[in-house]
Amino acid sequence: MNTLVDRLYAFLRSLRLAAVLLIILALLSVAGGIIPQGKPADFYFSQMPSLARLILWLGFDRLFTSRIFMIAVALFTMNLTVCTVHRLGNELAKPRTMRRHGPDLLHIGLIIIIFGSILTSRTRTEHFFTAGEGQHIHLPDRQALYITRLEQEIYEGGRVRTWITEGSIGPASVETPHDGDMGGDTLGEEGYAAEAGSLGMRMPSVSLPAASTERGTLSTSGTEPNAAAQQHIQPQGTPVTIKVNTPYRGKGYTIYQYDWKTFSLPILADAAGTQFVLQSGRKVATPDGFVLFMATEQPPAPKDAPVEPIAVFLLEQQGTRTLVRARPGDRLGSFLLKGYEIRSLSGLKIKSDPWFPLVLAGIIIAMVGILLTYIRKLKGLSA
Amino acid sequence: MIATLAFALLLVSQVLQGIWLFRRSSREHVSPWISLAAGLLLAITVVQRSIAIRFFALTNLYESLLFLAMLAALAVFGLARLRLTADSKALPFAMNMLAIVFLALASSPLAPSAIRPPVPALQSGWLVLHVSFTFIGEIFFAVGLVTAILQLAARDEERRRRFDRLTYTSIAIGYPIFTAGALVFGAIWAENAWGRWWGWDPKETWALITWLTYTAYLHFRLVRKNTSKLMPMLVILGFLIAMFTFFGVNFLLKGLHSYA
Structure with missing residues (x-):
């Protein structure tokens, strides 16, 4: 009774097919490991002109979501499923003491991982934020994370030890520049413009608490401070501490300490001793013009060595504008650059991945299967 | 310094195993112990660096190569204890060689040995x-x-x-x-x-x-x-x-x- 179905079944449960598919998956992965992934078409034409058309035609610019790779994975999953069902049937027919379920568990675990990863890739959401002390971020469960304290721990040599974001989670109530519905893309579209972060992730830009702040009181720079961001709200809520490698796990989401940005704001003092902290693009008036802070520059220095930045100002005096690079102690018209105020922004990632527990279950089952399989085999070899 | 001593011991072990390759005796008793000593010295180096950075010293290429060389050196001893060297003298010889290669790579400019604490x-x-x-x-x-x-x-x-x-x-x-x-x-x-x-x-x-x-x-x-x-x-x-x-x-x- 060698029907087409029988032959198809025999083909699909073939160990030889499994081995060949593994090799094919490995070869495709090699291609994906060598060809830069996710680049625009121009990149392939400029970097590998002879192969660009083929790469794009095969979809190898996004190999791991390409049709070829998906077909190989689908075939492998079918092979794995048929093998597992067939093998499980055979094992269950044996007396209990003779059964070996290690490979079955390994295969079931792998099938769960494959299906779990498809589900997570379709349902997981990620949002990236940068926020400072006193700001808050809306969370998926209608709560908000109110950031009360940011701390960057540094080793003696100047290398970063860890980043810590402290705050509390409570009901979302106050409108801020971050307000939006976490369920949609509102937030992402609002601020995903700026390239930021050492890991190359896109972060939303955040306006700083004040445009130009006289120490202790608001400044007279002519620009209203950002009232929403200025609020230091500390509602009653659950205190949370988020560190690198120690994410906060909420109901249906997790918050990761993902990145950190530290920047220096120049402190200018006038003749009367009044101090002003300037943000980039903001200015303070002088009797014959203004001083506008543009940016800071990092002078060349050994890696990880602490170094004081150079502040770049646009100085206007009697209608003449000049670009001035200043260090602490330098004069800028009637002002003195006293030093810098260090501010930090915490880069947070809020992830929701409802199917990850399924992947985790698959990993655990597969590991148990591997251990059972090879412990048994090794016992057999040593016998 | 300790890693250099381990490297020297591995070279001595390599020479002994090289001589043994051309001799008729089925076992060579000294070189596995020398490789073990080298492995233990490398383990001490790993511990020293771990204390210095207050974390397990496996956070850069240099430390990884030290760890791999340590494992390879210990494997030479393990293979001898399991009498697997009787099957082939080339087996401990090659594993010892591997430990030397890892240590040589560790001392190359590709793997800076400066002690630096791990990033977050x-x-x-x-x-x-x-x-x-x-x-x-x-x-x-x-x-x-x-x-x-x-x-x-x-x-x-x-x-x-x-x-x-x-x-x-x-x-x-x-x-x-x-x-x-x-x-x-x-x-x-x-x-x-x-x-x-x-x-x-x-x-x-x-x-x-x-x-x-x-x-x-x-x-x-x-x-x-x-x-x-x-x-x-x-x-x-x-x-x-x-x-x-x-x-x-x-x-x-x-x-x-x-x-x-």
Whole structure:
């Protein structure tokens, strides 16, 4: 009774097919490991002109979501499923003491991982934020994370030890520049413009608490401070501490300490001793013009060595504008650059991945299967 | 200084094993102990660095190479204790050579030896499990590599079978350890640190290729038993890919693992 179905079944449960598919998956992965992934078409034409058309035609610019790779994975999953069902049937027919379920568990675990990863890739959401002390971020469960304290721990040599974001989670109530519905893309579209972060992730830009702040009181720079961001709200809520490698796990989401940005704001003092902290693009008036802070520059220095930045100002005096690079102690018209105020922004990632527990279950089952399989085999070899 | 002493001891052990290769005696009693001493000295270096950085010293290429050299040196002793050196004198010779190569690479400019504390993402117990299990698995793969080469070079069927059995045993031990280290603990660490358990980062992709190659070997062996040359060649290929994953990806391909 060698029907087409029988032959198809025999083909699909073939160990030889499994081995060949593994090799094919490995070869495709090699291609994906060598060809830069996710680049625009121009990149392939400029970097590998002879192969660009083929790469794009095969979809190898996004190999791991390409049709070829998906077909190989689908075939492998079918092979794995048929093998597992067939093998499980055979094992269950044996007396209990003779059964070996290690490979079955390994295969079931792998099938769960494959299906779990498809589900997570379709349902997981990620949002990236940068926020400072006193700001808050809306969370998926209608709560908000109110950031009360940011701390960057540094080793003696100047290398970063860890980043810590402290705050509390409570009901979302106050409108801020971050307000939006976490369920949609509102937030992402609002601020995903700026390239930021050492890991190359896109972060939303955040306006700083004040445009130009006289120490202790608001400044007279002519620009209203950002009232929403200025609020230091500390509602009653659950205190949370988020560190690198120690994410906060909420109901249906997790918050990761993902990145950190530290920047220096120049402190200018006038003749009367009044101090002003300037943000980039903001200015303070002088009797014959203004001083506008543009940016800071990092002078060349050994890696990880602490170094004081150079502040770049646009100085206007009697209608003449000049670009001035200043260090602490330098004069800028009637002002003195006293030093810098260090501010930090915490880069947070809020992830929701409802199917990850399924992947985790698959990993655990597969590991148990591997251990059972090879412990048994090794016992057999040593016998 | 201690690592240099370990290197010298490994060279002495290598010379003794080189002499032993051309002698008739079936056992060489001194060199495994010298390799053990070298391995222990390297372990002391790892502990010293760990104390200095207040974390397990497995956070850069230099420390990884020290750890691998330590494992290879200890493997020489282990193989001698298990009497596996009676099967082939080339086995401890090659493993000792591997330890020397790892140490030589550690002293090259490619692997700066400056003691630097780990960056935030590396301060995780999962990282220690991830790296240490991966390397332990790879040392078993290295044993498999040597026996696979010997299997290909063997002239009589009996020796081929014996080497095939050794190859299979070493891969069968290394495979679950490597799987746990490179893929499982790595995924858990990535999930904890960056909120994604798999990201097709070049290192992840190449670790998967290594795993697929050894998985294919284990499946082919079920089908073809030990008569085919394909299987030892897969084991050799698997180790080359594992080493590319370790070194090549670091220097040729950019990704989240570029510090490793």
